[in-house]
Amino acid sequence: MDFELMLKVYPFFLEAAWITVLLSILTAILGLTCGALGAAARLSRFAGLRFVGAAYVSVFRGTPALIQLFILYFGGPQIGIQLDAFEAGVIGLGINAGAYMTETIRGAIIAIDKGQREAARTLGLSQWQAMYRIILPQSARLMVRPLGVNINALIKATALVAAISVVELTYTAQRYIGSTYKPFEMFLLAGVLYMIIIYVVGRGIAWLDRKVQIT
Amino acid sequence: MTEKTNFVEIRHAQKSFGTLEVLKDISLTVERGQIVGIIGSSGSGKSTLLRAINDLDPLTGGEIWLDGVQVNKQLPHRQYEKHINEMRQHVGMVFQHFNLFPHMTARENVTMAPMLLKKISKEEANKLAEEQLENVGMLERIDYYPSQLSGGQKQRVAIARALAMKPKLMLFDEATSALDPELVEEVNQVMKNLAEQHMTMIIVTHEMDFAASVCDRVLFMDKGVVVEEGPPEVIFKTPTKDRTREFLRKHIEGAK
């Protein structure tokens, strides 16, 4: 194990880790937004919207995220979408994560007993009020943990943007493996940084989960 | 091992979980072909005693002998494992919750252990399964999975599975307690048939009527000791100890 080399290159890894963090945060925000919209569409009264929601989930979960990324980044210009690699990464991964989150959010909503909605409606609450005041607060408790799993997967999925040359952790590791021929050391450096990011996020989610369980 | 022992002999059995003593110096002998019932309230130690006989719950003190061989003898770990696996082949056990293997058909439940441990051929095993399942009236369900059987049917298959190892001794741990009342009789009938074939049996049970009709001898246990033992007509009709009378009064009233 070449510790000297590791010590020498670790600042570059640290820098790359910030890109991974930034990517993760932006992707998570976009993913949650898409997930909420997707779930709303899946549970809509309108058959057309339900179909759109189901198709979104099926297509984006049924094909590799890497291909989705390539379509957006390499194929985008052909249909007038010009994005740099970082933008394409956030948008591609965000929409992909959103498909998984749609199912998580939808699952948490339909897990709430039908009687809750009926009780709210008999009290005179509107459809929207029943959802917003009665159903969502209850399903929020069920959502945090599985959304945490989605976010954990999303952080690891940010590595895919290495394939479109975004200089994040995996790309950096790959480059230094190529130039130093020390795959194990470079893996360990990047791996530890990923573990730290995932650990911190995991703690945050556990904290949030406790918080929503109390209320 | 030249010392003369009874067929089953339990000497000064003692068992504690931490500071809790669940068996306190119990001694018991069972002769070949004898049927012994153990009654008592839950927590009396009756199941623990039964489970000690094939070392599922190893004793913390005392000895258990079966047919001249000590079950719980002191051996280095590896040898002990080998010895106990050997001993267990001679002791059949039937559980309250059947513990049939859900991923195997009735046939496979019966044939698995003989094929694996006695290295009998597939044809022999199939013959054995048919024979044993016929004995318990389950031949027509031989290729059913446990999930397709009723509780009483499951328990009959479980008995056939135990008998397929040709045990010298059968242990029944509340074999009918988990059954719906209308299914109890079919299992009791199988056990009665076994009794007629002079199988040596130790039966832990809640059913006083069954114990009275089948057992040669009944033990009443309470708080880890054998309070009273004797022929069923004595234990059930003219018990001498207050604790026995108290238990029977509660139990027989409870049953009504």
Place this chain on the structure above:
Amino acid sequence: MGLDFSIIPKYMDVILLGCAWTIGITVAAAILSFFGGIIFAVIALYAPWIIRQPFRLIAWLFMGTPLLLQLFLIYFGLVQIGIDLPAFVAGIIGLGLHFAVYNSELIQTAILAVDKGQMEAARTLGLSRGEALRKVVIPQAVRDVVPPIGNNMIALLKDSALVSVIGVSELTLSAQRVIGKTYRPFEFYILAAACYYVINLGMEWVQRKIERRISISR
């Protein structure tokens, strides 16, 4: 540059060959991950401390890092220690081990969830602990985790696209090569996506079949 899907038939044979490779790699890695998952689960639960703990640490590291990074480690790491495997073998090993770790987590939970009475019943018949695990406990645990393992296998199909990065000529790399000649990324990546989608549907169909078959023996 507009879209022109009429170019597709000309290169369809390359893409279909890529599909065949993707299916082959997925199936091989799935088999490796299934049996690897069982072995890993047994090690993680029953091996002596000195093996179990480092093993758990490595498993934890593999669950917390991206597959792509692991593929680089395995591909270049094997070369480093003098094992020069074809890229597709390295890809199968990488995918297989990665998903074996995930399957192992599922199987461990399932093994611990198998009713204690099952082990007892097997032991009372005279089976040793190892025999009881092999014949009674593990088969049940595996049946219980067929649905989530199926989901992992479908995830494996999609992640198999990543082995294109280490130069395995499966579907994604085949599409890339065609694009290199035609400069038609949108058309051919959409085509590749459609192929993955169809294979995905096929796998879901097989998954449902298997689930139905085993539901009776649980």
